[in-house]
Amino acid sequence: MTSIIEAVRKEVEHLNREIAKAVERPSWEMLRRFVQNQLYIVPHDLKALSVAMAKARAPDEYTFVKMLVDGDYAAYNALLKLAEELRVEFRWRDIDPAAVAYTHFLSWLALHGTLGDLAVALVVNLPVWGANCLKLAEWARANGVKHVEFLEIFKGPYHELERLAEEVARRYEDMEKYIYVAKAIQRYELDFWRAIASSI
Template identity: 30%
Template structure:
C-alpha cells in the first residue's frame, strides 16, 4: 500500500465525523471563561506528557529520531506559548500545575503514550499524520475565534497559531516512516485503527469542555 494513498483515504473517511462542536460554538460568540481556563489546564498536562512520548519514540525508532526529537522540541516551545494564553484567561503557573484534569479530555496523551511504547511504525506515523491535520484546523479556527470574540492578542493566541500548521518537513518525514512500516509488514488495519482512535480522543478533548 502506498503511504500517501492510505493517509488520504483515512483522512477522507474521518472527515465526515470531524465536526468540532466546541470550536463551532466559539466561532459563534464568546464562550464561558471557565471553558477557556480548562483548555489551558488540560493542555498543560497534555503537552508535558506528549514531550516525553516523542522522546521515547525517538529512542524506539532511531532512523526517525530527528522527526520525533523535533516534535519533542516543539512541545517544549508550545509549553512556553501556553503560559501566554493561560495568563490571558487568568491562570498563573501554580494554577496550571495544580489544575485537576478531566479524564474525558486526557484520552489523547494516553493513546499517544501507548503508541510510543507499543505502536508499530505505521500505527504511530498514520495516527500523527491524520491527527495533526484535524488538530491544526481546529487550532487555527479557535485562534481566530479568540481574537474576534475575546479580544486576545496575537501573542496570547500564539499557542494555537503555533499548532495551526504542521512543523516544516513533518509530513514528508512521517510519510517516509509510514511507508517503511508498511513495506516491513506493519498491519495496515491496525494503523487505520490507531488513527481513528486518535481522532476520537481529539474530539473527546473538545467535547469535555463546557459550551455555555
C-alpha cells in the first residue's frame, strides 16, 4: 500500500529544495530575526495544537496530538533560553507578517481542517523545518551560542509520529486536499526563511 505521506511529499519536493536554499548563509541578523518571529510563532502553534486536541476521537489521534503538544511545549521553553542568551525580547514591531503566516495557517487547520489535514501538514513540514534549524544551530554553535537546544529539538527521527500520522491521514483520506495543505504549509515555511534572511 502506497504511503499517503510519501505521496504528498513528492508533490512538494520543489518547495523543499527552495526551503533548504534559504538558510545557506546564516548570520547574526538572521538568527535574531529567527528568534524574534519564533517568539510569536511557537506560543501560537502550541495554542493551535491544543485546540486541535478537541477533534481527537480515536486513541491514536489523542496520542498523535499529545506528542505534538508536548514537543511544542518543550520547544517553547528551549526558545526562551535562546532568546535570553541573545537578549531578544518579544516586540510587536519585530514581527514580520510574512514570517509568521505559517502559524496562522496552522490555526486555520486546527479550527477548520480534519486531523488528517493536520497530520499530513505537520509530518511533511517537520523534517524540512528541522533540517534548516540544524544548519542554523551549527552556525550558532560555531559562533559561541550556548543555548541551541531549540534549534536541535526538531531534528527527529520522526518514525513514531509518522506512523501515527499515516494512520490518521488514511482515516480522513482526501488526497486532493492533502496536497493543497502540504503545498500551503511548505509555501509558508519558505516565506518564513526568506523573510528572516531578507535585509528589508
